[in-house]
Amino acid sequence: MQKKLWPAVAIAAAVSAAAHAEIPTSALDFAPLSTVLNAFASAAAHRRAESLVEKMTLDEKLQFIHSQYAMSSVPGGGAGYIQGVPRLGIPDLNMADSSTGSGSTSQPSTTFPATIAVAASWDRQLASNYGKQVAIQLRAQGFGMGLGGGTNLAREPRGGRLFEYLGEDPILAGEMLAERTDGTQSQKVIATIKHYMGNEQEHGRGGGNSQIDERTMRELYLLPFEIAARTAQPGNVMCSYNRVNGTYACENSHILNDVLKNEWHFEGQVQSDWGAAHSTAPAINAGLDEEEDVGSTVYLTPALVKQAIANGSVSTARLNDMVERKLYVMIRDGVMDDPAKGGKSINFAAANAFTQSTAEQSMVLLKNASNQLPLAAGALSRIAVIGGHADAAVLTGGGSGNTRDPVTGAFSGCGGLTFGTSSGCSWWTNPWLKVETPIVSAIQALAPQAKVTFAGNSDQTSPFRAYTQQEISQAATLAANSDVAVVVVAQPAGEDFGDLQSLSLANPTNQDALIEAVAAANPHTVVVVESGNPVLMPWKDKVSAIVEAWYPGEAGGKAIANVLFGKVNPSGKLPVTFPARDQDTPTWGTDGSFQTDPVYAEGLDMGYRWYDAKNITPMFEFGYGLSYTHFGYSDLSVKRLPGGLTDVSFDVRNDGRVAGAEVPQVYLGVPYQGEPPRRLVGWDKVALNPGQSRHVHVVVTPRMQSVWDTTHSRWQYVPGSSVYVGASSRDIRLQGRS
Numbered sequence: 001m002q003k004k005l006w007p008a009v010a011i012a013a014a015v016s017a018a019a020h021a022e023i024p025t026s027a028l029d030f031a032p033l034s035t036v037l038n039a040f041a042s043a044a045a046h047r048r049a050e051s052l053v054e055k056m057t058l059d060e061k062l063q064f065i066h067s068q069y070a071m072s073s074v075p076g077g078g079a080g081y082i083q084g085v086p087r088l089g090i091p092d093l094n095m096a097d098s099s100t101g102s103g104s105t106s107q108p109s110t111t112f113p114a115t116i117a118v119a120a121s122w123d124r125q126l127a128s129n130y131g132k133q134v135a136i137q138l139r140a141q142g143f144g145m146g147l148g149g150g151t152n153l154a155r156e157p158r159g160g161r162l163f164e165y166l167g168e169d170p171i172l173a174g175e176m177l178a179e180r181t182d183g184t185q186s187q188k189v190i191a192t193i194k195h196y197m198g199n200e201q202e203h204g205r206g207g208g209n210s211q212i213d214e215r216t217m218r219e220l221y222l223l224p225f226e227i228a229a230r231t232a233q234p235g236n237v238m239c240s241y242n243r244v245n246g247t248y249a250c251e252n253s254h255i256l257n258d259v260l261k262n263e264w265h266f267e268g269q270v271q272s273d274w275g276a277a278h279s280t281a282p283a284i285n286a287g288l289d290e291e292e293d294v295g296s297t298v299y300l301t302p303a304l305v306k307q308a309i310a311n312g313s314v315s316t317a318r319l320n321d322m323v324e325r326k327l328y329v330m331i332r333d334g335v336m337d338d339p340a341k342g343g344k345s346i347n348f349a350a351a352n353a354f355t356q357s358t359a360e361q362s363m364v365l366l367k368n369a370s371n372q373l374p375l376a377a378g379a380l381s382r383i384a385v386i387g388g389h390a391d392a393a394v395l396t397g398g399g400s401g402n403t404r405d406p407v408t409g410a411f412s413g414c415g416g417l418t419f420g421t422s423s424g425c426s427w428w429t430n431p432w433l434k435v436e437t438p439i440v441s442a443i444q445a446l447a448p449q450a451k452v453t454f455a456g457n458s459d460q461t462s463p464f465r466a467y468t469q470q471e472i473s474q475a476a477t478l479a480a481n482s483d484v485a486v487v488v489v490a491q492p493a494g495e496d497f498g499d500l501q502s503l504s505l506a507n508p509t510n511q512d513a514l515i516e517a518v519a520a521a522n523p524h525t526v527v528v529v530e531s532g533n534p535v536l537m538p539w540k541d542k543v544s545a546i547v548e549a550w551y552p553g554e555a556g557g558k559a560i561a562n563v564l565f566g567k568v569n570p571s572g573k574l575p576v577t578f579p580a581r582d583q584d585t586p587t588w589g590t591d592g593s594f595q596t597d598p599v600y601a602e603g604l605d606m607g608y609r610w611y612d613a614k615n616i617t618p619m620f621e622f623g624y625g626l627s628y629t630h631f632g633y634s635d636l637s638v639k640r641l642p643g644g645l646t647d648v649s650f651d652v653r654n655d656g657r658v659a660g661a662e663v664p665q666v667y668l669g670v671p672y673q674g675e676p677p678r679r680l681v682g683w684d685k686v687a688l689n690p691g692q693s694r695h696v697h698v699v700v701t702p703r704m705q706s707v708w709d710t711t712h713s714r715w716q717y718v719p720g721s722s723v724y725v726g727a728s729s730r731d732i733r734l735q736g737r738s
């Protein structure tokens, strides 16, 4: 499913695509139809917000720009709270984190697969449903605003919060974020996009200075925010902890005022990440609209803002603008007239089914030698399942993206299991294992006649301690006596726990040794990886199959089993490059040490563009993913349409014996100095039965064929790009010219 275009554009595109009611179009240049229709409603919301501001006292206004610490009008609260003004009919606004599910601090919520899994699905409708499903729970719990929507690019493959983001490509990330935002706001919940911007690592978390040249910012790091802000109009943009070119993001007038508000016409509010404001007048005048009180140093308190108004460093007009933005969003998104009241029941079973299908659509089959997968249940009498706590749980990401469990009501890592470190049961508790989703029992259910045996570290007092030699030997012996060995490996990561030192499976450190031993004992070794980051696979050539399952959420065990046994044909594609070695990554430098003040010296050559530009062969490239069937590509046609559009169309055919879905990707080689060999400009996801083919259209807008002209500070259209259509960023099947 693709976003509908403006009528005029749709007509133009239909010239060459008459049979298709909906045409994939790469982002920007054209607003979605909903934006046009909403323009009238939007003007009315502005008028109403302005008139409310006129009626508010100074104290009431000040209440609206400063979220109260540890206060809330829903049980237990979330992450922030703005008290309403009952005399004017303005309700309270409660906010909760929602990266991978509602972060209510006391109410149970569904744990959805990590956001990077959403990107790996390359499925726009799925991203929209994800935003909607998370929002349904937020609203039922009493939250009118969700703080999910992370989209910093995976510049640093070791980044501690990559699981909360949408990969390394700005178009993929931006379009999926826009869909998520639409889904959230369709439920009368204000959506957030974050962390704006240049917040690509945890090192220097408290204010590291990201040094990024303007062209790189425009073409890479600002772009996902631009796509989401302009096409989906989130109510809230969260500015980040770091500095951007010397100035804190939350008081950086260039990115807030110039770019976000003036160029992109963003009408919502800018909110500081928790503790990311550093001044009163400078921040307000640079575009910050609301500060989140973290209980320590605060700058937008009523007293300080009053003082700033009194001494003239902040104008009353600006204060009114800050308040009006918030009220406007509340009115526009339905939160003003129909506030979330909380106390509503949640259909956890339905949400669980959604999490399972999301996990299934996002898993990436990385290797499948001799069609090792899918496993044939009837042919297996002994199945070994090894490692990764596969007998008990799957892994989730930690930090503010964590959730309380619907079954136990506790945070991951606490419910049901008695891990030594989890006595506090807070979301900062390490580890983060989702307990109600054992892989072992899900496999047993699909192979009822087989003996399924688990081996691995069952030590629940220290789940990530290294495997002992004895455990590794036991696992190898079990594997030697089994028809197939499934090894589960896990790479934990989480906010505020720093970045990973290496992409190697570090925790426990000797998971690589475990795989090597099992693979030596059994030629039918299948590795399932649970991670939010790329991982190194020195054992890749020794195992027969590899599945990247990400952090698959609370139904992850069943989803993994369904993929392994072919109940689901994998269709995910990598949203991040999996390098062969740490040293090959753009940020490793000479020794892998992190810069507190990172210089984005690789410029536009980030992610797959780096490997392409430097001729480095990655282990698995961006956009890569196998299927249990295969697809043929043919009949490329590249046509110019009115309005500077380019219609790239081609046939995709399912050449195999089972139904499956393919993600054909369109890349451009833009002939302009400094541009990478290829950049993604569009894609589609097509489900095909065996023998079926589809003529796919991807309409590329002029913006996607443009570069940032630093001399004139504007986008410059570059004609004559090479067009590549592929099953990944390197598996190019068709080539043409625009």
Ligand code: BGC
Pocket: 079, 097, 147, 194, 273, 274, 400
């Ligand atoms: C995180 C944000 C989060 C906020 C509120 C911050 O530490 O960076 O992503 O929304 O906390 O919990």
